[in-house]
Amino acid sequence: MATDDLDDEIHALLRREDQRYTKGRRALVATLRAEGQPVTIPQILDASDGLAQSSVYRNLVVLEEAGVVTRIVTNDDFARFELAEQFTHHHHHLICSSCGDVVDFSLDDQAEAGLDEALHDVAEQAGFTVEAHRLDLVGTCADCD
Amino acid sequence: MATDDLDDEIHALLRREDQRYTKGRRALVATLRAEGQPVTIPQILDASDGLAQSSVYRNLVVLEEAGVVTRIVTNDDFARFELAEQFTHHHHHLICSSCGDVVDFSLDDQAEAGLDEALHDVAEQAGFTVEAHRLDLVGTCADCD
DNA sequence: TAGCTGTTGAAAACAATTCTCATTCTGATT
DNA sequence: AATCAGAATGAGAATTGTTTTCAACAGCTA
Incomplete structure (x- = not known):
């Protein structure tokens, strides 16, 4: 943009x-x-x-x-x-539990679509109005390994 | 248990x-x-x-x-x-942005497996060692609607 | 230009969390 | 049982990321 x-x-x-x-x-x-x-x-x-x-x-x-x-x-x-x-763009985060650094990543479209659908179902059953979903991977980044 | x-x-x-x-x-x-x-x-x-x-x-x-x-x-x-x-058991969280309450939920096995596979690929490419993944739905709970 | 309203900067206030330290508990050893 | 060393506890003080205050300032409108 x-x-x-x-x-x-x-x-x-x-x-x-x-x-x-x-x-x-x-x-x-x-x-x-x-x-x-x-x-x-x-x-x-x-x-x-x-x-x-x-x-x-x-x-x-x-x-x-x-x-x-x-x-x-x-x-x-x-x-x-x-x-x-x-x-x-829609993305998620790799969070390093050692240094605290946060880096963006994306899922491929198919995985993202599958996830969306599953989450939609869950929210509907719980009577929950979804604003956003957040997906983080917590672990150790390449620098800290 | x-x-x-x-x-x-x-x-x-x-x-x-x-x-x-x-x-x-x-x-x-x-x-x-x-x-x-x-x-x-x-x-x-x-x-x-x-x-x-x-x-x-x-x-x-x-x-x-x-x-x-x-x-x-x-x-x-x-x-x-x-x-x-x-x-x-493995689960995720519904987070209400209005009252702050956090409630557990689970994905069905198929969705969870698909997610796992996609995340595994991402982590490998980034040289990231995964400890856990976290998936939250942020929105408004039934009580706050 | 004058006046009103929202924004800024510096410092004080705030609050969740962590730390201190004197006391108490634990549990291994005699 | 009695003793002793080290760990855990409770009460309150200290810490620290964040929020708020308030006086000075900037930007818009007439």
Whole structure:
């Protein structure tokens, strides 16, 4: 997706929540986009300077509520953030239990479709309204082995 | 599994880590067993009295390291704990984003097998050593709808 | 330009979790 | 049984990622 289109869509999502797309929020999105992988707040502060820590936390909440950004919580100390799937593609996470690093991966279409169907059935039986499914592989990454 | 067998196995797991299976730890396991669903620490403290908060936190770490208990982290304020799968059965979680409640569910064998195979391939390609996979459905539970 | 409203930055507050330390328990040895 | 060493416990303090506060500021509208 071109940067301009992405910014337009994000602008629209924020406006829907009566939020502005400020310079700080643009910088945040740019950083997440540049990283291309889930990042912690310390990583964001290192990668993009000029942003105050409190504003980063606050804006990530705003962006998350608007559906621009996804928060990934693991057993690690820090939460991680990445652009929402609508701006990237549907994917899952490899979580390293040694270093805490989180890396994206995708299933092939057939496996994903099969999973979707099975989950749909489960949710229906439980009277559960599904917003998203999350699939993580927990283990040890190549670097930590 | 009978309570005695379960206690024996847990005892063995703890001994492997040079840990004792004390009264407090037995009470903790009994509570988790009685609940049968993931519970928060406040819930544990309510359900079983006589346990100090600091000991519950500490012992859950010990039990987790020994592989007796699994920690479930969500966007909710509190972590949740349940008996490890080896003492229950392989399952996944319905996570309510409204009330934070977590409920177990299982996939049918065929779907689970298909998923396993797909994940195995992904991990191999990434040089990732898998310890576990986690699959959560995030949404709204029947009570919150 | 003036005025209103939302945003920012720095620091204080908050809260789940972890740590400290004095006391108590466990269980192996005599 | 009595003793002793090491581990576990309870109460509270400390830690730390995150949230909130509040005064100063920026951006929009008239």
